[in-house]
Amino acid sequence: MALRTILTDEDNTLKKRSREVTSFDARLHTLLDDMLETMRDVSGVGLAAVQVGVLRRVVIIEITEDELIELINPEIIETEETQNGVEGCLSFPGIYGMVERPMYVKVKAQDRFGGEITLEGNALLARAVCHEIDHLNGIVFTDHVTEYVDAEKAQEEREKQGYKNE
Numbered sequence: 001m002a003l004r005t006i007l008t009d010e011d012n013t014l015k016k017r018s019r020e021v022t023s024f025d026a027r028l029h030t031l032l033d034d035m036l037e038t039m040r041d042v043s044g045v046g047l048a049a050v051q052v053g054v055l056r057r058v059v060i061i062e063i064t065e066d067e068l069i070e071l072i073n074p075e076i077i078e079t080e081e082t083q084n085g086v087e088g089c090l091s092f093p094g095i096y097g098m099v100e101r102p103m104y105v106k107v108k109a110q111d112r113f114g115g116e117i118t119l120e121g122n123a124l125l126a127r128a129v130c131h132e133i134d135h136l137n138g139i140v141f142t143d144h145v146t147e148y149v150d151a152e153k154a155q156e157e158r159e160k161q162g163y164k165n166e
Contacts, residue, residue: 001037004052018055018136024114044090046128048135059132071109078106086157087141096154097145101127
């Protein structure tokens with residue numbers, strides 16, 4: 001495993017749409033492993049491949065340390081209700097804002113071996129899934145921000161939402 005460089009907001013790659021994964025091989029597995037190491041190194045909750053400069057439809061999410069989620073070619077198939085909460089992004093260090101997301105989300109995707117999976121998530125997991133899938137479509141959280149907040153308020157809100165390590 002290796003740490004990868006996380007692209008920041010001035011990099012136009014973040015605004016590009018990622019391509020579908022068709023090969024579920026050692027290269028993909030290395031990417032997933034590197035993304036996990038990179039995300040953990042900076043205490044993140046989620047990371048999309050585009051954030052490390054790879055335009056493939058790959059996402060990892062780890063809200064709790066014992067629940068790693070890997071989504072390949074994810075597609076949201078159902079949402080319900082809404083929630084409004086603070087978001088930040090590893091590609092936008094120090095920037096936080098209020099973003100409306102679904103309260104519930106159902107996603108179909110593939111695992112690292114190409115097997116089909118379905119994921120359902122509420123609250124924080126729904127928020128994280130939507131945030132990372134947006135990345136795959138060239139959409140960043142600042143495109144949705146209704147109000148920017150300072151780091152102190154963001155920290156308080158994120159603790160209430162259940163974010164780990166922050």
